[in-house]
Amino acid sequence: MRSFQRRLSEFEARGVRVVGISVDPPEINRRQSQKQGYTFPLLSDPKTKIIRRYDVLHPGAGPKGGDIARPAEFLLDSNGIVRWVNLTDNIAVRARPEQVLDALNQLSPAGQ
């Protein structure tokens, strides 16, 4: 998340929005945003409704055995069609902003 914030201007320059989704309630997300300086939306899905709809639920992996989201990244085009997906097989290894920027460059070469 920090790395996406650091390169947020490069996404903004391409007209691409960044959004995070987790089970954390808005209070936690507000505190984290202030602490880490996140300026993109962190959305709260405490009942895992959307997380389930995307099939990115990690059952029982949260504190006290709660359900949380597994790390996953989706790049959508302006019509909401998925153009690139990253589903890691290692919780410690998540998509880097440069991977998504590369995918963006391949989908719509710079200068358009």
Place this chain on the structure above:
Amino acid sequence: MKRRWNWPIWVGFVVVVAGVFSYEFFARLPITRDFPWANFLLFGIGIALLIAGLFRAFGRPQVYRGKIFGSIFSAITVLVIAFFSYEIFYALRQVPASDGAPRVGQKAPDFLLLDQNGKPVGLGDLLSNSKGVVVIFYRGFW
């Protein structure tokens, strides 16, 4: 006669402990982010020192101390590295398959959720006036 301090045992053990507690630090560096090889390097150095110390303690017990605490430190080291390896090579890789996740070419499911300011944000809002959206699911800060 007083026997000499067996420093490799102590230093080796401290290096192993440092290898565990530096995990968070190395996880932030680009070159050690995806695989904690720096931590395993520290474990290797620590083990080498511990073995050298044990050879001294058991090989020349009349000169060097460390038969008892060298054995205790070595046992703790084995347990610590076994647990660390279990986490890195097994536990972190237990990720659900997510076979039903939206694929390339499919329409992403809609959502309407509260942001950090308590304001509802929908996928439609994010898509309007933009050329795309990066949706990042994350485990959360709890």
